[in-house]
Amino acid sequence: MKILVCVKVVKGELNPFDESALECALQLSDDVTVVSMGPKSSESALKPLTRLGAKVVLISDNCFAGSDTLATSYILSTAIKGMEYDLILCGRQSIDGDTAQVGPMLSQMLGIPLITNALKIEVNDDSVFAATRLGDESVKLPALVALERGYVLRFPSIFSKVGEVKILDNEALGCDLQKCGLTGSPTKVLETFENERGRRKCRFILMDELLPLIDELIKQNNVESQKTYDGTKFKSVWAVGEEVYEKAKEIAEEVILIEKSDPQTIYEKAIAEKPDVILWNADFWGRKNAPIVAAMLNTGLCADCTALETDGKNLIMYRPAQGGNITAKIKCVTKPQMATVRTKSDSSDIIISGGKGVADSIDKLYELAEKLGAEIGASRGLVDMNRMPYDKQIGLTGKTVSPKIYIAVGISGAIHHTCAVEGSTTVIAINPDKDARIFDYADYGIVERF
Numbered sequence: 001m002k003i004l005v006c007v008k009v010v011k012g013e014l015n016p017f018d019e020s021a022l023e024c025a026l027q028l029s030d031d032v033t034v035v036s037m038g039p040k041s042s043e044s045a046l047k048p049l050t051r052l053g054a055k056v057v058l059i060s061d062n063c064f065a066g067s068d069t070l071a072t073s074y075i076l077s078t079a080i081k082g083m084e085y086d087l088i089l090c091g092r093q094s095i096d097g098d099t100a101q102v103g104p105m106l107s108q109m110l111g112i113p114l115i116t117n118a119l120k121i122e123v124n125d126d127s128v129f130a131a132t133r134l135g136d137e138s139v140k141l142p143a144l145v146a147l148e149r150g151y152v153l154r155f156p157s158i159f160s161k162v163g164e165v166k167i168l169d170n171e172a173l174g175c176d177l178q179k180c181g182l183t184g185s186p187t188k189v190l191e192t193f194e195n196e197r198g199r200r201k202c203r204f205i206l207m208d209e210l211l212p213l214i215d216e217l218i219k220q221n222n223v224e225s226q227k228t229y230d231g232t233k234f235k236s237v238w239a240v241g242e243e244v245y246e247k248a249k250e251i252a253e254e255v256i257l258i259e260k261s262d263p264q265t266i267y268e269k270a271i272a273e274k275p276d277v278i279l280w281n282a283d284f285w286g287r288k289n290a291p292i293v294a295a296m297l298n299t300g301l302c303a304d305c306t307a308l309e310t311d312g313k314n315l316i317m318y319r320p321a322q323g324g325n326i327t328a329k330i331k332c333v334t335k336p337q338m339a340t341v342r343t344k345s346d347s348s349d350i351i352i353s354g355g356k357g358v359a360d361s362i363d364k365l366y367e368l369a370e371k372l373g374a375e376i377g378a379s380r381g382l383v384d385m386n387r388m389p390y391d392k393q394i395g396l397t398g399k400t401v402s403p404k405i406y407i408a409v410g411i412s413g414a415i416h417h418t419c420a421v422e423g424s425t426t427v428i429a430i431n432p433d434k435d436a437r438i439f440d441y442a443d444y445g446i447v448e449r450f
């Protein structure tokens, strides 16, 4: 069986989700080709993969630079159309862009079935079976599967030899230049700036004052709710699924609720009715299907937006970027303008979340949660250590929450976490590091070990 594995090199290293996809491929077949699009400098990170027995192809040309997910998927699909394959594996997402859009867009452009969020897969003569975060799925080959970090990439044998990386430029591929690079990218980053959203003035207290403070906050209860956008609006926007209705209402006079049906149905409706804007919830379903519809409509899609604005014509989308404390302001120059957006997914009054700092004291965290009648949450740091299940993860790639009281214990406060708790009425942070970023996003801080 011929397997292609699409990988991205991020800061000189293989994207971890793609490592998982590659290991999966190596377990299934000894005919594996790694396909990567990137600058020539990626070659040094890709070359060692030849020692695992994989053939490696690097798609690289200056005219591909600056490609967004739609343009990247187009270039990859053009290259892959000239290759033989039974199965294509991708990582769920890259850890820098974090859009999870290339896999679904690529499957659409190649016209093959798709499975996302796969944890483990098996293949028989003509089908691929996957255990996914949403249950078991199976589709006919050829197919594309986007994998979670379920596999750990093996080390090469000490006897293995380094092979060559085959480089393909646009002379070899013949891509339409209007669809490549910055020219071919409908989503444009207008500016990036230090993330100020969600910043709070922190008052430091002692651990002994925590429970009385919470009692007081519960009694007050008449606290201000989350501030939402209230500027100029579109006449109407589409909201795919009820989850995104409230967010759509912030930017539109009229929200047209679209049923969460298959991509073809939504595509045909969009072609017939030509909406200006289509919003999707950034959950598993939205993250899988919005990129497919975007590829069908040949329009841009901005992933995981935390805030939206408009001047009545253009949709301005904000999302965390560059894996750090930066927010990118993005506009889409094609129609319909599409975004997956973070929505409130929890209604608990009190949430107490643990981070890597409580990995050794999780029992204490549960005790406090029980005492307060609080729901438990977690940072990705703790989830990645397998100390909490993924469905507890709060953050950019987890849930967005807006409880009355959010207590972050042993969490450093990366933007990927704080962006999902901005709607909380009161944030309390417990961390022995007085310089931890979380304190800039908390109303109360306790500088102590938990």
Ligand SMILES: Cc1cc2nc3c(=O)[nH]c(=O)nc-3n(C[C@H](O)[C@H](O)[C@H](O)COP(=O)(O)OP(=O)(O)OC[C@H]3O[C@@H](n4cnc5c(N)ncnc54)[C@H](O)[C@@H]3O)c2cc1C
Pocket: 094, 095, 096, 097, 098, 323, 354, 355, 356, 357, 358, 378, 379, 380, 381, 382, 393, 394, 395, 396, 397, 398, 399, 409, 410, 411, 412, 413, 414, 415, 416, 417, 430, 431, 432, 433, 436, 448, 449, 450
């Ligand atoms: C694309 C992308 C998406 C991401 N999505 C998410 C997401 O959805 N959610 C998320 O949370 N992260 C996400 N992350 C990861 C995020 O950037 C951080 O790496 C992660 O939040 C760190 O987890 P942490 O705060 O638990 O661990 P750390 O950053 O390691 O912090 C642990 C903290 O515990 C403190 N500590 C140590 N001992 C104690 C003690 N005894 N008591 C109290 N505190 C103690 C330390 O001082 C430290 O501040 C994402 C990252 C990327 C690149």
